[in-house]
Amino acid sequence: MTPTGFRGTYRDDDDARGVYSEAAGIAQILPRAVAVPADAADVVALAAWAQATHTPLVPRGAGSSMAGAAIGDGVIVDLSRLDEIGAVDPSTHRVWVGPGAVRDAVNAAALAHGLWFPVDPSSGAWATIAGMVSTNAAGPHSLKYGAMRHWVTALDCVFDDGSRATIRRGAELPTQAKNVAAIRRFSTHAMSTIFTTAMAEPISHIRHVGVRKQSSGYALVEFAKTGDLVDLFVGSEGTLALIVGVELQLAPVPAGRVALCAGFRSLEAAVNASTRATALGAATCELLDRTFLDIVRRGDAPHDLDAGIEALLLLDAEAESQGEADALAQRIVDAFVALDAVGLSTAAEPEAIERLWHVRHAASPLLAAMTDVGISMQFIEDTAVPPQALPEYVRGVRAILEHHGFTGVIFGHAGDANVHVNPLVDLTRPDWRARVESALDEVVTLTSVLGGTLAGEHGDGRLRTPLLARVWADDAMVLFDLVKRCFDPRGILNPGVKVALPGQVPLGDIKYDPALPPLTAPARQALDLVSAGREYGRFRLDLLPER
Numbered sequence: 001m002t003p004t005g006f007r008g009t010y011r012d013d014d015d016a017r018g019v020y021s022e023a024a025g026i027a028q029i030l031p032r033a034v035a036v037p038a039d040a041a042d043v044v045a046l047a048a049w050a051q052a053t054h055t056p057l058v059p060r061g062a063g064s065s066m067a068g069a070a071i072g073d074g075v076i077v078d079l080s081r082l083d084e085i086g087a088v089d090p091s092t093h094r095v096w097v098g099p100g101a102v103r104d105a106v107n108a109a110a111l112a113h114g115l116w117f118p119v120d121p122s123s124g125a126w127a128t129i130a131g132m133v134s135t136n137a138a139g140p141h142s143l144k145y146g147a148m149r150h151w152v153t154a155l156d157c158v159f160d161d162g163s164r165a166t167i168r169r170g171a172e173l174p175t176q177a178k179n180v181a182a183i184r185r186f187s188t189h190a191m192s193t194i195f196t197t198a199m200a201e202p203i204s205h206i207r208h209v210g211v212r213k214q215s216s217g218y219a220l221v222e223f224a225k226t227g228d229l230v231d232l233f234v235g236s237e238g239t240l241a242l243i244v245g246v247e248l249q250l251a252p253v254p255a256g257r258v259a260l261c262a263g264f265r266s267l268e269a270a271v272n273a274s275t276r277a278t279a280l281g282a283a284t285c286e287l288l289d290r291t292f293l294d295i296v297r298r299g300d301a302p303h304d305l306d307a308g309i310e311a312l313l314l315l316d317a318e319a320e321s322q323g324e325a326d327a328l329a330q331r332i333v334d335a336f337v338a339l340d341a342v343g344l345s346t347a348a349e350p351e352a353i354e355r356l357w358h359v360r361h362a363a364s365p366l367l368a369a370m371t372d373v374g375i376s377m378q379f380i381e382d383t384a385v386p387p388q389a390l391p392e393y394v395r396g397v398r399a400i401l402e403h404h405g406f407t408g409v410i411f412g413h414a415g416d417a418n419v420h421v422n423p424l425v426d427l428t429r430p431d432w433r434a435r436v437e438s439a440l441d442e443v444v445t446l447t448s449v450l451g452g453t454l455a456g457e458h459g460d461g462r463l464r465t466p467l468l469a470r471v472w473a474d475d476a477m478v479l480f481d482l483v484k485r486c487f488d489p490r491g492i493l494n495p496g497v498k499v500a501l502p503g504q505v506p507l508g509d510i511k512y513d514p515a516l517p518p519l520t521a522p523a524r525q526a527l528d529l530v531s532a533g534r535e536y537g538r539f540r541l542d543l544l545p546e547r
């Protein structure tokens with residue numbers, strides 16, 4: 001039955017539930033229903049109804065997140081239709097957007113003013129701004145510009161009981177926000193404990209020192225540093241409030257760009273080179289591991305990959321003029337020559353830059369086509385470690401993949417030491433699930449030993465939430481629980497994400513598991529269309545036959 005006062009689309013038939021049972025990751029959970037709000041006031045009505053009826057809400061943008069945070073046993077709230085983009089303010093370089101505004105559309109609006117939005121995930125063609133806020137998303141340029149948190153100046157939020165308020169970075173809370181029961185609870189019961197615990201010296205016991213990117217847990221330390229609720233809400237994965245508007249800061253477009261590519265004969269040399277390039281001011285620094293290059297060599301795409309390379313780095317040098325970018329690129333080249341780089345090349349023209357970066361996109365289609373070897377199952381896909389630990393992490397993951405008989409590729413953001421892994425899993429082997437579970441378990445241990453985090457940019461989701469206690473200190477786990485209880489005491493907002501539910505396991509709902517009950521044919525067809533074309537931006541209800 002449609003929630004009281006809700007004016008948008010509400011469906012609880014099996015086709016609609018099925019088509020929202022998956023996002024981009026490996027999990028599948030059939031929701032109770034799907035609500036597509038007509039506007040922010042509709043979100044307010046929905047939250048009040050959910051509170052009154054104890055119904056969990058799972059906020060969702062494009063559903064391109066990887067860790068199972070945009071699916072769940074509740075009502076999916078598809079906010080992708082609220083995609084308006086306001087006028088860019090030429091004096092402040094800021095813009096208000098709806099939660100469902102797509103990253104690339106926002107960037108296009110910014111470019112019309114000589115500005116851009118520098119958080120550039122490879123999913124930018126579909127990812128929504130509120131989805132990116134909620135995962136503290138990042139992209140190659142986050143090396144220079146930082147992740148999403150740095151670019152959010154204000155959030156318009158609907159809280160657990162349906163109250164609504166705007167919180168703004170660097171400003172006192174408006175009266176409306178001070179009157180929100182959730183904020184009052186947080187101010188009374190949690191704030192001072194967070195300030196004292198998170199800022200106590202040494203602070204290493206609740207943070208991962210040396211990790212450059214973090215989208216795991218709640219951002220206690222970032223909040224403690226600024227006292228801004230915006231900092232706490234970024235990366236909170238829909239567990240503290242529903243976001244109905246975001247104000248973003250935009251940046252001037254750099255006028256000069258040079259792309260660079262270089263191979264290295266050891267992982268240590270590649271990491272030294274990326275540290276050097278980061279210190280010199282590289283805007284991006286991506287790493288393609290030997291496992292990735294081995295797959296690329298199998299394809300038809302032209303490449304010039306030396307057989308002895310352990311890792312390839314792809315970088316951008318950017319500056320306010322082409323001359324300055326050229327000079328920066330030359331400094332990086334000189335440093336790389338001193339580090340025995342092989343196959344060094346640079347490009348300044350757009351087409352040549354595109355050719356150089358082509359290799360970064362060459363492995364995914366090849367992996368997807370290797371169905372005889374297995375299915376690409378991203379279950380260890382977002383670890384970040386302190387940069388000096390990157391060679392040990394990559395070597396450790398290679399060994400774990402090999403030990404469990406998985407072909408797979410390792411790649412990622414070298415400068416930020418944030419690594420993605422695509423293992424191919426052979427579902428015809430009866431022990432595939434046990435091998436997946438063991439591999440995940442070993443990677444979690446490796447990450448913990450190296451002082452890393454399980455999520456550099458994709459969030460914890462239902463996949464990683466039950467594992468948080470293995471990488472975060474007890475103090476942090478207690479505070480995560482406290483934060484959640486202040487903002488959502490009844491467990492309405494995305495339960496099972498950030499704070500685990502009793503009995504929750506990481507790999508409970510794998511969508512490739514043949515034992516799962518089948519979805520309806522229209523739902524299955526629609527989901528296959530989405531994943532084949534990676535068209536996460538398609539409005540899911542439009543993919544179903546008309547009723």
Ligand SMILES: Cc1cc2nc3c(=O)[nH]c(=O)nc-3n(C[C@H](O)[C@H](O)[C@H](O)COP(=O)(O)OP(=O)(O)OC[C@H]3O[C@@H](n4cnc5c(N)ncnc54)[C@H](O)[C@@H]3O)c2cc1C
Pocket residue numbers: 023024058059060061062063064065066069070079099120121122123126127128129130131132133134135136137138139140236237238239241242243244457458494534536
């Ligand atoms: C091929 C591919 C490439 C990718 N590349 C990158 C990359 O380079 N960098 C990167 O960071 N990520 C990447 N991702 C992951 C994904 O695109 C990001 O996590 C993105 O931020 C998710 O946006 P979304 O709109 O799809 O959010 P969803 O997946 O719909 O939701 C993500 C989280 O945000 C919450 N949420 C969504 N909307 C709201 C709202 N209005 N209010 C409150 N909570 C909300 C959800 O509950 C969920 O917890 C990639 C994914 C794919 C499939």
